[in-house]
Amino acid sequence: MDVSQYLEIFIDESNEHLQNLNTQILNLETEPENMDTINEIFRAAHSLKGMAGTMGYKRMQNLTHDMENVFSEVRNGHIKVAPGMIDILFQCLDALDEYVTNIKDSADEGTNDNESLIKQLNAILENKGEIPEQTSEEPKSSAKTAPANDENGDKKWLNIVLDSSQVNVIQAAFDMKKNVYGITVVVQDTCILKAARAFLVFKAVEEKGEVVVSNPPAKDIEDEKFDKDFSLIVISDKSLDEVIKAAAYVSEIASVTGDVIDLSKMKKPQSTNTKKEETKPAAADKAVNVEPKASAKPADKKSSNSGSKPVVNRTVRVDIEKLDVLMNLVSELIIAKNSLVSTTSQEQSQDDAFNEQIEYLESVTTNLHESVMKVRMVPIESVVSKFPRMIRDLSKKLDKKMELYMTGEDTELDRTVVDEIGDPLMHLLRNSADHGLESAELRAERGKPEIGSIFLDAYQDGNNVVIEVRDDGNGIDVDKVRNKAIERGTITQEQAANMTDKEIIDLLFLPSFSTAKAVTDVSGRGVGLDVVRSKIESLSGEVEVRSKLGEGSTWTIRLPLTLAIIQALMIEVGHEKYAISLGSIQTIEDIMVEDIKLVQNKEVIHLRGNVIPLVRLSNVLDVESTKANEESMVVVIVKKGDKQAGLVIDELLGQQEIVIKSLGKYMKQSKIISGATILGDGEVALILDTNALM
Amino acid sequence: MDELKVLNELDTTQYIVIRLGDEQYGVDIKYIDSILRMQRITRVPKVAPHLKGVINLRGEVIPVMSIRLKMNLPEDVETRATRIIILKLEQYGTIGIIVDEVQEVVTLSQDMIEKVSYDPKDDSAHYINGVGKYNDELISLLDFNLVMQEKETV
Numbered sequence: 001m002d003v004s005q006y007l008e009i010f011i012d013e014s015n016e017h018l019q020n021l022n023t024q025i026l027n028l029e030t031e032p033e034n035m036d037t038i039n040e041i042f043r044a045a046h047s048l049k050g051m052a053g054t055m056g057y058k059r060m061q062n063l064t065h066d067m068e069n070v071f072s073e074v075r076n077g078h079i080k081v082a083p084g085m086i087d088i089l090f091q092c093l094d095a096l097d098e099y100v101t102n103i104k105d106s107a108d109e110g111t112n113d114n115e116s117l118i119k120q121l122n123a124i125l126e127n128k129g130e131i132p133e134q135t136s137e138e139p140k141s142s143a144k145t146a147p148a149n150d151e152n153g154d155k156k157w158l159n160i161v162l163d164s165s166q167v168n169v170i171q172a173a174f175d176m177k178k179n180v181y182g183i184t185v186v187v188q189d190t191c192i193l194k195a196a197r198a199f200l201v202f203k204a205v206e207e208k209g210e211v212v213v214s215n216p217p218a219k220d221i222e223d224e225k226f227d228k229d230f231s232l233i234v235i236s237d238k239s240l241d242e243v244i245k246a247a248a249y250v251s252e253i254a255s256v257t258g259d260v261i262d263l264s265k266m267k268k269p270q271s272t273n274t275k276k277e278e279t280k281p282a283a284a285d286k287a288v289n290v291e292p293k294a295s296a297k298p299a300d301k302k303s304s305n306s307g308s309k310p311v312v313n314r315t316v317r318v319d320i321e322k323l324d325v326l327m328n329l330v331s332e333l334i335i336a337k338n339s340l341v342s343t344t345s346q347e348q349s350q351d352d353a354f355n356e357q358i359e360y361l362e363s364v365t366t367n368l369h370e371s372v373m374k375v376r377m378v379p380i381e382s383v384v385s386k387f388p389r390m391i392r393d394l395s396k397k398l399d400k401k402m403e404l405y406m407t408g409e410d411t412e413l414d415r416t417v418v419d420e421i422g423d424p425l426m427h428l429l430r431n432s433a434d435h436g437l438e439s440a441e442l443r444a445e446r447g448k449p450e451i452g453s454i455f456l457d458a459y460q461d462g463n464n465v466v467i468e469v470r471d472d473g474n475g476i477d478v479d480k481v482r483n484k485a486i487e488r489g490t491i492t493q494e495q496a497a498n499m500t501d502k503e504i505i506d507l508l509f510l511p512s513f514s515t516a517k518a519v520t521d522v523s524g525r526g527v528g529l530d531v532v533r534s535k536i537e538s539l540s541g542e543v544e545v546r547s548k549l550g551e552g553s554t555w556t557i558r559l560p561l562t563l564a565i566i567q568a569l570m571i572e573v574g575h576e577k578y579a580i581s582l583g584s585i586q587t588i589e590d591i592m593v594e595d596i597k598l599v600q601n602k603e604v605i606h607l608r609g610n611v612i613p614l615v616r617l618s619n620v621l622d623v624e625s626t627k628a629n630e631e632s633m634v635v636v637i638v639k640k641g642d643k644q645a646g647l648v649i650d651e652l653l654g655q656q657e658i659v660i661k662s663l664g665k666y667m668k669q670s671k672i673i674s675g676a677t678i679l680g681d682g683e684v685a686l687i688l689d690t691n692a693l694m
Numbered sequence: 695m696d697e698l699k700v701l702n703e704l705d706t707t708q709y710i711v712i713r714l715g716d717e718q719y720g721v722d723i724k725y726i727d728s729i730l731r732m733q734r735i736t737r738v739p740k741v742a743p744h745l746k747g748v749i750n751l752r753g754e755v756i757p758v759m760s761i762r763l764k765m766n767l768p769e770d771v772e773t774r775a776t777r778i779i780i781l782k783l784e785q786y787g788t789i790g791i792i793v794d795e796v797q798e799v800v801t802l803s804q805d806m807i808e809k810v811s812y813d814p815k816d817d818s819a820h821y822i823n824g825v826g827k828y829n830d831e832l833i834s835l836l837d838f839n840l841v842m843q844e845k846e847t848v
Binding site: 576663666667670686 | 734736738739740753756786787789
């Protein structure tokens with residue numbers, strides 16, 4: 001079977017499951033008894049195994065299989081969760097992650113068998129051997145989850161484990177002279193929409209009778225969490241043939257086998273009832289009490305009964321390229337709209353109806369733009385959820401006690417930004433863990449709690465998303481940085497004396513500047529903060545740091561919500577039109593020429609207590625200003641972090657929604673231009689990168 | 695006889711003949727996306743002088759360069775005949791070049807093209823990969839991959 005077309009889905013879903021496992025195992029570490037968590041882990045491991053098996057990745061399948069065995073025993077209460085076990089499980093996840101990465105790179109899982117891990121897993125299983133009676137049950141539970149080892153051949157319904165209430169229901173059916181059948185349905189290998197086929201089978205069978213129980217559970221079947229076959233136990237007053245025919249009538253079904261149930265041959269429930277199993281009787285009872293037709297949705301009832309089980313979102317996976325195309329089309333639409341708006345304003349059209357329609361068009365395109373943007377937005381959760389695990393590992397490695405507190409994981413950002421933001425955040429967190437937090441002794445000395453805290457907070461602020469990484473550690477030692485900078489020749493003694501603390505701290509962002517005394521595995525290799533900054537600036541964001549010695553530091557990352565369409569201020573300099581992103585503009589001022597002062601031969605203005613350097617755009621852009629001889633001038637005050645600058649322009653043209661287009665690599669040499677946009681009249685205007693002007 | 699004819703047809707290339715000053719140049723037609731009348735070019739500050747700026751081509755922002763400045767010829771003088779030729783180059787993407795005039799399309803077979811050797815004294819010869827003879831006229835065949843390549847190192 002050619003599975004290459006599913007490779008992408010496989011990789012995506014594997015990553016999701018791995019992430020889920022990471023989170024859940026972390027939970028398990030804090031609450032080893034939480035049955036929901038254990039069930040969730042079991043489910044994820046099981047799906048992963050099934051997927052790896054389907055795709056033919058044997059090594060991955062073996063490893064997950066052994067992990068699943070362990071979870072299965074944990075779930076049945078035969079093994080207690082021990083810290084050592086958690087470590088091994090994490091190692092397994094890393095190994096799985098490696099498989100997935102290999103698959104992603106080469107469509108091959110690689111050759112690492114991870115035998116030692118499998119041995120360790122088996123050792124966990126064997127330790128359980130001290131409780132003899134339960135050992136015998138082990139093969140059964142693995143048979144239940146691994147149909148391949150099935151001793152019952154086609155009649156897989158014989159593997160269904162009935163609990164007491166289900167037995168009662170079946171018994172009652174017998175008493176009422178109804179027939180009870182076991183049916184196993186096998187879907188064709190080539191079937192793509194397995195879940196849909198299964199649903200049709202369910203529906204067909206339910207027309208003939210009543211489904212008491214299915215293996216795997218209906219919910220899993222609905223989520224396509226089964227391999228090629230599933231089994232049902234049906235109560236019906238129709239003949240067996242009729243029921244089988246109904247099921248086989250559904251297309252893409254390979255075979256349907258069935259027989260009358262003999263209760264004595266069915267498996268009885270296991271002695272330990274997990275929470276999941278406890279919920280089943282309730283669902284079954286309900287199914288019995290209602291009319292056969294109304295029982296058409298046993299799955300829904302079961303899922304609502306299972307309490308805290310996370311509800312699976314109804315989603316469609318869409319190729320990001322398709323969204324890009326959609327976004328481009330919306331951009332075109334906005335350009336067309338802008339051109340309509342500009343023609344009407346030029347012609348001073350008095351036609352009210354026409355203007356109304358234009359306004360309507362404007363609001364529709366704006367909404368459309370927002371919706372498309374929202375589609376591209378994903379919660380940063382997908383990135384940050386791996387951090388707790390990372391901090392846990394760091395904590396062990398660095399032998400410092402620390403805890404990560406995260407808020408705002410549901411904050412959404414453009415997909416392209418989210419994909420890129422992971423590494424910089426990881427750098428900052430590692431920094432906080434390694435350099436930020438002090439050793440336990442020092443913390444005790446300073447009267448801080450023994451466990452260091454690292455915070456990761458994300459929130460939306462206007463058109464920006466702010467992500468803060470904060471720690472209650474040592475903070476940045478400005479003197480140390482200053483000495484280091486002088487030592488390295490980055491700055492001279494004199495310069496150092498004139499620099500503010502903030503400017504000194506900013507030196508940290510320079511390439512190859514690391515204050516860690518010793519190069520550790522975690523950080524201090526001289527790459528880091530400069531990479532963080534360049535990465536974030538490439539996403540049109542900014543990063544700054546506030547720090548107080550002895551109390552901790554806060555790193556603030558500010559990112560634009562979207563990269564493609566922005567609100568901009570259109571200006572004119574020497575008959576040329578330029579756009580400045582509204583996000584970076586603070587105010588617009590009228591300044592008299594006589595108010596300009598000179599500081600170190602540079603023009604500055606004094607504005608509400610701030611000294612702001614002036615940048616004459618006409619000089620920067622090599623054009624002749626049209627307003628060179630006038631007494632007052634228009635100055636746009638822009639900011640970058642705490643820095644401000646005043647851009648001297650000729651004329652303000654107004655605010656406009658613009659679509660950012662790349663200039664292409666020929667024009668990349670121009671650092672002060674970050675892109676271009678097409679105006680309503682078809683003319684191209686350039687977008688000024690105000691950050692580069694400071 | 696028939697065979698020979700087929701061979702000949704396979705060996706021909708179509709060129710668009712453009713004029714720069716007094717000289718005629720040929721551009722392989724396979725690179726050409728479209729030919730536009732001269733239009734307003736938005737200047738991009740702080741780039742090499744032969745990069746004249748950008749234009750809006752059906753919603754895309756396309757860079758435009760002056761091949762005259764590139765070849766150290768005098769600055770373009772805009773006339774009614776001035777055109778922008780949009781080229782699609784595999785390696786360098788879409789780019790516009792300004793030419794004095796677009797004249798005609800000619801079909802040249804391999805035997806009508808003479809390879810030229812590199813002459814370090816002649817600036818414009820950097821960009822030429824052959825000379826075509828057509829109706830007693832000489833057409834220098836531009837190789838845009840050479841034109842672009844050199845640009846990167848400038």
